[in-house]
Structures are given as structure tokens and as C-alpha cells.
Amino acid sequence: MVQPMEAATGERRGSVFVPAIPGLPSGYTGLPRELVEASQRQRLLHGVTVTVAAKGYGDTTIADITARAGVSKKTFYEHFPDKLACFLAAHDLGSQAMLEAVTNASRAAVHAGADPIEQLRRANRGYLTFLIDEEPYARTFFLETLAAGPQAVARYRDCREAFVTSLRAWHKHARRDRPEWPTAPGIAYEAAMGAAHELALARIASDRAAELAGLEDDLLNIQLTILQVPDRR
Numbered sequence: 001m002v003q004p005m006e007a008a009t010g011e012r013r014g015s016v017f018v019p020a021i022p023g024l025p026s027g028y029t030g031l032p033r034e035l036v037e038a039s040q041r042q043r044l045l046h047g048v049t050v051t052v053a054a055k056g057y058g059d060t061t062i063a064d065i066t067a068r069a070g071v072s073k074k075t076f077y078e079h080f081p082d083k084l085a086c087f088l089a090a091h092d093l094g095s096q097a098m099l100e101a102v103t104n105a106s107r108a109a110v111h112a113g114a115d116p117i118e119q120l121r122r123a124n125r126g127y128l129t130f131l132i133d134e135e136p137y138a139r140t141f142f143l144e145t146l147a148a149g150p151q152a153v154a155r156y157r158d159c160r161e162a163f164v165t166s167l168r169a170w171h172k173h174a175r176r177d178r179p180e181w182p183t184a185p186g187i188a189y190e191a192a193m194g195a196a197h198e199l200a201l202a203r204i205a206s207d208r209a210a211e212l213a214g215l216e217d218d219l220l221n222i223q224l225t226i227l228q229v230p231d232r233r
Contacts, residue, residue, distance in 0.1 A: 015134060016097040017046040017090070041079050043069040045090040052087065053136035057147040087140075087148050088155060094137040095159040101130040102166065116174035117229070121220050123170070124196065128212040128219070131200055135209045142201050163193045171227060184227045192223040 047069030051060045062083055066076050080086040105126030109119040131138040145156045168189045175181050196219055203211050 015046075016093060017042070017049055017134070017137065037079075040069075040071055040075055041089075043071060044076060044079055044086055045093055048083070048086045049090045049094070049140050050136045052144050053139040057087065057140075057144040084148060084151065088151060090137075091141065091145065091148075091152060091155050094134065094141060095155065095162075097134075098127070098130050098141075099159070099162055099166070101126045102163070106166075106170065116170070116177060117220070117224070119174075120170060120223065121216065123166075124219050124223075125216055127196065128200070128215060131204065132209055132212050135204070138200070138204050138209060142197075142204050160193065160197070163196075164189045167193055167223075178229075180230065182228050182230075188226050188228075192226045195219065195222045195226065 044065060047065040047067075048060070051064045051068050055064065060083065062073060062076055065083070065086060066073050069076075076086070080089065102123045103126075106119050106123040109122040114122065141156070145152045168186075171181075171184060171189070175183075199215055199219060200212060203209055203215075
């Protein structure tokens with residue numbers, strides 16, 4: 001099996017939720033205001049992600065978030081009007097980072113001269129590695145979005161659709177080099193990405209996120225089967 005990305009590089013990617021400034025003293029810091037505000041916001045996004053992952057969206061309070069972030073409630077309301085707004089901002093940050101991890105992995109494979117199937121493998125690896133590295137976000141994204149209500153669900157669907165669009169683009173490009181591959185109906189791309197989602201969900205929900213690293217080959221084969229790719233060598 002091809003090793004996970006961090007094992008191949010010898011490096012572990014830092015969490016996208018970790019603030020650039022780990023801690024800010026109270027009172028005057030001497031730092032530029034925009035840097036202080038950016039750090040406060042990042043701490044709140046980290047706070048809501050970790051707290052919701054641990055307690056669930058419904059049981060999480062603004063006091064929980066600020067305590068985890070190490071900021072005051074006054075600071076919270078300077079950034080967000082309510083808990084939902086903070087949650088949505090964290091959801092958006094994580095979704096964008098997850099999409100970028102997949103896109104960057106695929107692009108790196110293209111630049112390295114990998115064939116289309118290896119490109120898809122690397123993209124899947126980027127996805128699975130992200131979920132392992134960002135387990136609190138993964139729990140929040142997969143398990144708590146529905147509890148946050150319609151706006152969160154809409155963001156969730158947008159993210160899923162972005163992955164479907166990405167897979168469709170990969171398949172279209174791959175068929176230029178593999179004209180013998182059949183076309184695929186739109187629902188096939190949804191099903192292929194749905195397989196990735198369900199495999200991840202089952203493990204995240206049962207505290208087995210570490211097992212995602214071992215799904216790379218199975219996920220690739222499932223997706224290629226759904227897309228009816230005939231030659232997988």
C-alpha cells in the first residue's frame with residue numbers, strides 16, 4: 001500500500017485551526033490590532049470546533065467556546081453575533097482547507113507525472129489524511145452539522161457538491177488520455193463521493209478515525225468501480 005502523505009514526507013501538517021499566536025496576554029500587547037483580532041478570531045474558531053466535537057452542538061455554550069479559546073465573552077461578541085455564526089465560520093474554514101488538501105495532493109501528482117488513477121489515489125489520500133489530522137473538525141463536520149440547522153446543512157451540501165465537481169473534472173481530464181473509459185452519469189460522481197463520505201463517517205462516529213489511513217486502496221477501487229473504469233493497471 002502507498003503510505004499516507006505525512007509518512008511519505010516525514011512531516012505532519014499543522015492544524016488549520018491552530019492560532020498563529022498561541023496565546024495573547026490580557027491588556028496592551030504592543031502587537032498590531034489586526035494581528036490581535038485575527039488571533040482572537042482563530043482561537044474562537046478552534047474553540048468552537050473542539051468544544052462542539054466533544055460536547056455536541058446543542059450542549060455547547062458561548063461560555064464553553066470562550067473558555068476553550070481563552071478570550072472573554074466581550075471579545076466573542078466583537079467577532080460573532082451568536083454561536084451559530086461562529087460555528088459556520090469554523091465550518092467554512094475547515095471545508096475550504098479540506099478541499100485545498102485534496103486539490104493540492106492531486107496537483108502534486110499531476111506535476112510528478114502520475115497517471116490518472118494515481119492522481120485520484122493521491123487526492124483520496126489527501127482527504128483521508130486531513131480527516132485524521134483534523135479529527136475534531138471531522139467530528140464536527142460529519143456529526144454535528146445537522147444539529148446546527150439549515151444554514152449549516154446548506155454549507156455542508158455545498159462542500160459535498162464541490163467534491164463531486166472535482167471528481168467530475170478529474171474524470172473528464174482522465175478520459176482525454178484514456179478514451180476507452182466510458183462516460184459516467186452525473187449520479188455516479190455523487191455515488192463515488194458518497195462512498196468516501198460514508199466510509200469516513202462510520203469510523204469518525206465510532207472513534208476510529210485512525211483507521212481511515214488504511215482505506216486508501218479500498219476507496220480507490222470502489223470509486224473506479226462506480227465510474228466503470230475498465231483498466232486499473
